Amino acid sequence: MNRLVKLLLATSFAVSVLPAGFAAAQDKTIKLGVLTDMSGVFSDANGTGSVVAAQMAVDDMAGELEGFTVQVVSADHQNKPDVGAGIARKWFDEDGVNVVLDVPVSPIALAVRSIAEEKDKIVLLSSSGSSDITGKSCTNNTIQWTYNTYALSNVAGRATVERGDKSWFFITTDYAFGHALERDATAAVTAAGGEVLGRALNPIASPDFSSYLLSAQASGANVIALASSGGDMQTAVKQAAEFGIQAGGQKLLGLLFDVTDVNALGLESTQGMLLATPFYWDRNDESREFGERFMKLHGRVPTMHQAGVYSAATHYLKALRETGTDDTQTVLQKMREMPVNDFFAQNGHIREDGQMIHDFYLVEVKSPQESAGNWDFYKVLSTVPGDQAFQPVENCPRIAAKQ
Incomplete structure (x- = not known):
């Protein structure tokens, strides 16, 4: 395991993007929580690689988020809905987490999305695939980013x-x-x-x-x-x-x-x-450039789940930049208004049911x-x-x- 991944697992990263002269009191701290499988059957496709992807998004946007400090935190839900729900509730109630990312295992995602709706927080799912998430169980605060069944x-x-x-x-x-x-x-x-x-x-x-x-x-x-x-x-x-x-x-x-x-x-x-x-x-030049950067940090190419974490986190941070606020509904509205154009999706858009539509x-x-x-x-x-x-x-x- 390389040094960056060890650091990601050991601590939360904070990237200060305040211009010189701003007082600390004026800072707005944003926390992105990567809730994933660190050691079970989904850890290869998600796990530490999803944390690396989220941190890459924060690092790449650091110079554009005047007035905000962004941190990435992570936790292992152990593929258990009760554990995942407990982590999400603590993150929202006690730890100041604004957004939950990744979340492999659909029953865990369904539990977390209910808590996020109750707490008016945001969930960006890259690794939960049940189409019920944007179907019969759709909510206003959850976006299914990468795929569904x-x-x-x-x-x-x-x-x-x-x-x-x-x-x-x-x-x-x-x-x-x-x-x-x-x-x-x-x-x-x-x-x-x-x-x-x-x-x-x-x-x-x-x-x-x-x-x-x-x-x-x-x-x-x-x-x-x-x-x-x-x-x-x-x-x-x-x-x-x-x-x-x-x-x-x-x-x-x-x-x-x-x-x-x-x-x-x-x-x-x-x-x-x-x-x-x-x-x-390896589909085109943009995806290869991201894949090669990711591989230098993680030792292997990104999966669709990990690439989706980066794309979703970046889109959220762009909405944060455009609105200048961390108000959940304001940011969500801006995310829906903006097209998704990156190495992951071209002319993607977030539909009203919370499904990000892309090729x-x-x-x-x-x-x-x-x-x-x-x-x-x-x-x-x-x-x-x-x-x-x-x-x-x-x-x-x-x-x-x-x-």
């Missing part, structure tokens, strides 16, 4: 069926995110003319997927879709290779698959997999022969505009009530 499923599911793989079997992690991912993928598959032959549920952090994989193999489905992420996804893919599932002609599809998963498993095991993503570090990419994992070296993992096959990728705004009840 609807977009992942809609882009990857439809494309796979259209390529001729019409029969599906799901192996689904048994919690809110997994269920939402399976539900949204099922809708996309059936709408495209495919069918679902069966499902198997695995508990989170399962060490053994053999029974689930045997059921999927026996179904004869063209596609075995993994409605999971992080360590569960990696374990399932590794054991599928051991069972010879892909060699037998069935295809694996990771509904939430990251560059860190490919790196952990290797191209031999993952080549040819299709997936949807809103971000790939998605259908990608295929390269073979070892196609890869030019470390972290050269994806071929971008197509771009899906954000207004086609995400769910209708009417899924949010408070928006539907206005219409």
